[in-house]
Amino acid sequence: MDYSTLRRQITFMKKSFFDQGYLDEQFNQLEELQDESSPNFVEEVVALFLKDSPRLLTNIEHTIGKYPQDFHRLDSLVHQLKGSGSSIGAVRMKNECSVFKAHCNDKNLEGCRRSLQRMKREHATLKQKLESYFQLLRQVAPREHAVNSRK
């Protein structure tokens, strides 16, 4: 794939993230933070999130199993995940967290369980999309430099 095609693909992909509600404005903010001193900032942050969030999901799952009636604890765990998701602009995950919290409020364990399953799916989808995205980005990056140096 040539460079311009790659770039187009990247742009399109990113746009779809927003259109389909996977990411929000926060992602743009991250991109704005990226600069010479941290040229891969966005990728690093996303990687950090993808690395840390499974732990949170596991915690939630364990808690549901071990302390099924401890909604306060569950709420607190989901709150963490929600906050984490907000860091990269993971809208769908954030929303699902809100749903989960509502179930906690209602002390609806079954609702929580279902919500958790959805969250895991959202997480997996987001992870896959973002990883592809950054893969593409990496492909154009070296060329970027090359292009710039020619200017």
Next chain:
Amino acid sequence: MADASAFPYGLRVLVVDDDPTWLKILEKMLRKCSYEVTTCGLARVALDILRERRNKFDIVISDVNMPDMDGFKLLEHIGLEMDLPVIMMSIDGETSRVMKGVQHGACDYLLKPVRMKELRNIWQHVYRKKMHEVKEIEDHDSCDDLQMLRYGFEGFDEKGLFMTVDSDTTRKRKDVDKDHADQDSDGAAAKKARVVWSVDLHQKFVNAVNQIGFDKVGPKKILDLMNVPGLTRENVASHLQKYRLYLGRLQKQNEERILGAARQDFSNKGPSENLNLRSSFQEQPSNISSGYPHASQKIQGQNSVLDSQLEDTKRTIPLPVSDKCINSASSVAESQNVVGASPLGGVLSFKGLPVNQDRKPSETMNLGCPAWNGGVPSKQFMQYPKHNHARCDLLGDYACLPKPDLEHPIAPGHLFTPPPLISMSCSMELDTRNFSDVKPGLLDCLKSFSPALTCTVDSISAQLSDSVVTSADADRKFSSVEGLPSTNFDQTSNQCALVRSQEPSIICGTEFSSLTEELPLYPLQGVSFENIGLGGIDLFHYNDAMILSGLQSNWYDDQDQFASETIDYPLMDGCLFA
């Protein structure tokens, strides 16, 4: 980029968040604002960092929900111990949560996702606090303080304070800058009077509150009674609020303590008093409040007061005494340990406090008062003139001390009487007021004192003031002091006097700007314990340990119950010498 030392460039921020992703993002954002960032993933670690390097940070940003410690608790601790502005963050913007943040003392509450422009403006909280300090100093004291503060503030006002990094904030900043410039252009007087709640001022405040009746106080009434030129109703209102919070905390602690304390046996002890004191000190949870009010016999482990208090989120006393402080006293601190090292994270290392056996004027404590990076020397030396028994003139100073609130006898379970001695224990300097150097630092220190401390101190001072006055007459009865158990001061009158005088001295001591909050009373500082007979040395030890040390030593004179009272102050020490 402009001069790095120009405010707010280089603002030293501590970010606390258990989420690694946010921590990374915030760090990046703050760096982009040209701030100096330190990140921390655990609240407890953050507290340790702050305690160790209290004066190395200007502001703290913390998440509300953290696994190891509730963000609000951390907030309280920081406010009390270090008196740094704290900004809370959360993804949850519910009004009740935000309100809770404000109630616990947060100077701002940001919603996640946090934006750059919000972070760019956080310097205002730091500046505002400094302004308050300056004001108090101006109000209260002489030019010395003012000069010191001014000097400290110089960076703020005169240089290019407001560096604008991006256009939208530029305009805002410029305007502000201009305003400040205009104000400052007037010179010394330009600075708005910032109220520094020094010990004296706080005493007046407490006095006024007592006079009016704690239940009926209102800022206006207090202001009128205090009759301090330049003091505004707003100053009083905010101070009153802090005082109330402080008292509330103390009360709770006291109530718990009283039960235990009441049973303490404060018999006089001989040379071993010191030991007693120490131990008692340690046992007693630092309930500063309780220590004091229960004056009566609670000397119990006052030490613990500091420690325990510090540890406890309720401890108001956290005195983040910088390491530099108190390093002079060696022996004293050792035994004591409590005070300095503990909760405050060892900041207060009062260890070094020399025990003065002989009346030497001035034990100096190296107080590492945190200083705004404006140039105020971080190390402040407080000279604690030994209280010279002969120096009855000191007593005269105490006249200004608020009288103990008779309506609120220090009985178990009672909160200290309102009249806080604000003390910044730094006041120990009776004779040599070297505060000019120290002041700025002290102010900082003071700020860090939690109200609780101040309260305790106050109460103590209040009590002491009472006694002090009487002591002049060689009246050793402390019974006059409210709530204080009537100790048998038959021991040397000197001692008695000492005790008493100490108190006031402490109170009258320097102005501690931080008194605004619950400054812990550092009564002990400077109090010369020479008078203390046997206990002299002992007392002295306690001196550093506790802010109250001054008090303590006094107390130990008789080895009485009062000892416990002083114990309460240890916390204060921490505070003072942040």
